[in-house]
Amino acid sequence: MSIPQSFIEELLAHVDMVDVVGRYVPLKKSGANFMGLCPFHAEKSPSFSVSPSKQFFHCFGCGKSGDAIGFLMEHAGLDFVEAVHELAQQVGLQVPEEHASTQDKARAAAQRQQRATLTEVLARAAAAYGEELRKSPRAIAYLKQRGVSGAVAKRYGLGYAPEGWHKLAGVFAHYDDPLLEEAGLVIVQPEDHKRYDRFRDRVMFPIRNVKGECIGFGGRVLGDEKPKYLNSPETPVFHKGRELYGLFEARSAIREHGYALVTEGYMDVVALAQLGFPNAVATLGTACTPEHVQKLLRFTDAVVFSFDGDAAGRRAARKALDAALPHAQDTRSFKFLFLPPEHDPDSFIRAWGRDAFARHIGDAVPLSRFLLDAASEGCDLGTPEGRAQMTHHARPLWSALPEGLLKRQLLGEFASLAQIDAAELSEFWAQAQHPAPGAGAHPAGTKQRGGLIAHPRGRFTGAAASPYAATAWRAHLPRSAPTSRADHAVRLLLSHMAFLEELAPEDHAALSALPPPHGPLFIWLEEQLHTHGVQTWALLRERLRGHACAPLAEKLMTGSHAQTEGDLHELRAELRDLLNRVLIEQIKAEESTLIATASQDPAALQRYRELQARRKALEAAHSLRLHS
Numbered sequence: 001m002s003i004p005q006s007f008i009e010e011l012l013a014h015v016d017m018v019d020v021v022g023r024y025v026p027l028k029k030s031g032a033n034f035m036g037l038c039p040f041h042a043e044k045s046p047s048f049s050v051s052p053s054k055q056f057f058h059c060f061g062c063g064k065s066g067d068a069i070g071f072l073m074e075h076a077g078l079d080f081v082e083a084v085h086e087l088a089q090q091v092g093l094q095v096p097e098e099h100a101s102t103q104d105k106a107r108a109a110a111q112r113q114q115r116a117t118l119t120e121v122l123a124r125a126a127a128a129y130g131e132e133l134r135k136s137p138r139a140i141a142y143l144k145q146r147g148v149s150g151a152v153a154k155r156y157g158l159g160y161a162p163e164g165w166h167k168l169a170g171v172f173a174h175y176d177d178p179l180l181e182e183a184g185l186v187i188v189q190p191e192d193h194k195r196y197d198r199f200r201d202r203v204m205f206p207i208r209n210v211k212g213e214c215i216g217f218g219g220r221v222l223g224d225e226k227p228k229y230l231n232s233p234e235t236p237v238f239h240k241g242r243e244l245y246g247l248f249e250a251r252s253a254i255r256e257h258g259y260a261l262v263t264e265g266y267m268d269v270v271a272l273a274q275l276g277f278p279n280a281v282a283t284l285g286t287a288c289t290p291e292h293v294q295k296l297l298r299f300t301d302a303v304v305f306s307f308d309g310d311a312a313g314r315r316a317a318r319k320a321l322d323a324a325l326p327h328a329q330d331t332r333s334f335k336f337l338f339l340p341p342e343h344d345p346d347s348f349i350r351a352w353g354r355d356a357f358a359r360h361i362g363d364a365v366p367l368s369r370f371l372l373d374a375a376s377e378g379c380d381l382g383t384p385e386g387r388a389q390m391t392h393h394a395r396p397l398w399s400a401l402p403e404g405l406l407k408r409q410l411l412g413e414f415a416s417l418a419q420i421d422a423a424e425l426s427e428f429w430a431q432a433q434h435p436a437p438g439a440g441a442h443p444a445g446t447k448q449r450g451g452l453i454a455h456p457r458g459r460f461t462g463a464a465a466s467p468y469a470a471t472a473w474r475a476h477l478p479r480s481a482p483t484s485r486a487d488h489a490v491r492l493l494l495s496h497m498a499f500l501e502e503l504a505p506e507d508h509a510a511l512s513a514l515p516p517p518h519g520p521l522f523i524w525l526e527e528q529l530h531t532h533g534v535q536t537w538a539l540l541r542e543r544l545r546g547h548a549c550a551p552l553a554e555k556l557m558t559g560s561h562a563q564t565e566g567d568l569h570e571l572r573a574e575l576r577d578l579l580n581r582v583l584i585e586q587i588k589a590e591e592s593t594l595i596a597t598a599s600q601d602p603a604a605l606q607r608y609r610e611l612q613a614r615r616k617a618l619e620a621a622h623s624l625r626l627h628s
Helices: 005-014 017-022 068-076 080-091 102-134 137-145 150-155 178-182 247-257 266-274 290-296 311-327 345-352 354-362 367-376 384-400 405-418 422-433 485-495 497-502 505-512 518-532 537-543 550-556 568-597 602-627
Strands: 028-030 033-036 048-051 056-059 159-161 186-188 195-197 202-208 214-221 229-231 260-263 280-282 302-308 333-339
Touching: 005 068, 005 080, 005 537, 017 033, 017 048, 017 056, 017 068, 068 080, 102 137, 102 159, 102 178, 102 202, 102 214, 137 202, 150 266, 178 186, 202 247, 214 266, 247 266, 247 280, 247 290, 260 266, 260 290, 266 280, 266 345, 290 311, 302 311, 311 333, 311 367, 311 384, 333 354, 333 367, 345 354, 367 384, 367 405, 384 405, 384 422, 405 422, 485 497, 485 518, 485 537, 485 550, 485 568, 497 518, 497 568, 505 518, 505 568, 518 537, 518 550, 537 550, 568 602
Parallel strands: 260 280, 260 302, 302 333
Antiparallel strands: 028 033, 033 048, 048 056, 159 202, 186 195, 202 214, 214 229
């Protein structure tokens, strides 16, 4: 879906950054800005700043910064389109769609309304199940037996679906409403159209999306009946291959712990949270998919998959490996944890303690080693036949990796196992990938897949990011220090565009004459003032997209040195002093030119004297400021 750039600008002009961030982070006024504890890393003293004038946030601790759309993308794990829709809904704007027919727009609007209606129905059911849990000593006893406290049960919204075929009839006045079937709460018999509740006598685990909306349920029996777990069916709002149980609740913990722990069941997630690992999530009764991995990578660059050590666990781990390979860039970490066959995470921690489990996580098998093991499985590497079989298994796995140093190193590892030269193996695989005419097609399923592609509107710096992502979003990126007076003067004007209206003609001339890209950026900024009036940096940043001066502006407005908030009188004085120094440098250059031509041009000498007087006045003003 393509959203017009003009709408993005309009949206950012309507939203209040303090209000957007304040929904998730407690903020307190501090000078011209608002401060709070950073939601992206653990800290005890507030270093997270929100600027009302720039409509931008910045953390002095981890270095993350961005506008309202970028905040929602990072904090809530939304993609660009989802974040735009979320913000538009908050301020009452309708998101237009470029190149969409009337029918497509109507269909999209109907789908959004359907999603909203279904999540409302599911939220109502979740609230009813929560009430039933409070009234069920049997369900409460089961959770206590599993070591689940009331606080954890509340955090995950646990509930209880009571016995009986039509208990939801007491929750919804119209039990025959088709929405109940569409939401997966009610089953309708095709023969006689009789209805009954899908979930009965089960502990209920609400499944939430990253926005916190209830989109489905998992239900577990209290005894040993089969099936032990029952999930909501696929619905317009719930797709097992895309959602992870507990991700909404684990978002902050994943950032604080530095990794996500992927388990196999609802109770694993809840029990781990109870036992000190709130960064756990679970797949929903299905194998791990690339969509699962991509969703986790919105919150962390490190993922640990936890599996039972039996054959089923190894098969599940292999599927997780396939899902992770296309995303295994050099800056990311994927590990595979195999517990003893008799244990799941809950039982292991209770038997051996949290520290032992934490050590197991630290010692988990890295993706590179598991990849080598998977390719070598069942192959006798002591024979040429076994080594040839290994290379046959390895090629599609290796080809799935994105280009990078890890992929190159693994080529060498496979070549060493095969006892051939790495260049020779690479050439052989390339020939197998693209056989010559008449040589036969390569085996199905071995087509090379590319790496992770950033959303065209992606807002974060990194190897996979698009040109949109020009801000220093990752804490490990180097921060540039201010490099010149021109840098800081332009930075002040980008931060406080109203200062432009106070500049003298000679200031405008001096700034416009600066060498590229500073001069062209100032000229562009003046044009924006005349066309659109005073704007925030967040809006200017949008309008700079694709402009030749955008990299300079992004560089100047990124990092701790870009915080130009404070007393406006002091900032004006600072800008005045910077401009005076720029004028002094330009006057000195012109003085040198006039001295060289004074012998042939008497007017040049007069002009030199005028400039000299002006320069001395500017230098006196600068000296006065230094000593004031």
